Amino acid sequence: MVLTRRSSHLRSHAGEVSFPGGRLDRGEAPLEAALREAREEIGLNTSSVELIGWLTPLTTARSDALVHCVVGSFPGPGEGGLVLSPQVSEVDRVFFAPLSGLMGAGVFHEELWPAEPGAEGTQYRAVPFFDFAGEVIWGATGRLLVELLGRAVAARRRRRPVER
Numbered sequence: 001m002v003l004t005r006r007s008s009h010l011r012s013h014a015g016e017v018s019f020p021g022g023r024l025d026r027g028e029a030p031l032e033a034a035l036r037e038a039r040e041e042i043g044l045n046t047s048s049v050e051l052i053g054w055l056t057p058l059t060t061a062r063s064d065a066l067v068h069c070v071v072g073s074f075p076g077p078g079e080g081g082l083v084l085s086p087q088v089s090e091v092d093r094v095f096f097a098p099l100s101g102l103m104g105a106g107v108f109h110e111e112l113w114p115a116e117p118g119a120e121g122t123q124y125r126a127v128p129f130f131d132f133a134g135e136v137i138w139g140a141t142g143r144l145l146v147e148l149l150g151r152a153v154a155a156r157r158r159r160r161p162v163e164r
Contacts, residue, residue, distance in 0.1 A: 005093040017137045030068035042094050043085030048074045055147050060140045069144050095133050099152050102145060107132055
């Protein structure tokens with residue numbers, strides 16, 4: 001997967017790790033916005049992107065905006081492979097995280113954070129964290145990764161023959 005560390009001077013989520021993305025332009029569909037943002041933020045040649053599917057839309061604690069996450073496949077880095085050009089006004093770093101690396105020992109942990117107090121006292125919400133490649137991935141990006149990894153593991157189990 002390709003991830004970015006957002007520029008430290010941005011107004012929101014400065015310095016945080018995220019997937020390429022941003023707001024919808026007027027009249028734009030979520031898929032169009034995802035491809036446009038990937039072109040703008042990391043210089044991805046979106047003509048090579050093959051749509052795989054979508055993750056569950058979510059909101060964040062800081063915003064009630066609905067986040068749509070598009071999952072796609074494209075040629076990765078390596079000899080004759082993907083070359084990315086990050087937009088320095090928005091992105092400090094682009095890095096790749098293989099699913100297997102995110103599932104490695106000691107990479108994932110979860111914390112319980114207080115949510116809005118309710119009639120039954122303080123409620124807590126689980127906040128996922130991934131410590132990977134010198135970066136801490138958390139918040140909405142962490143939640144999306146948890147769902148993506150869960151789906152990948154489930155798909156792998158469905159394909160694996162039953163051993164007796």
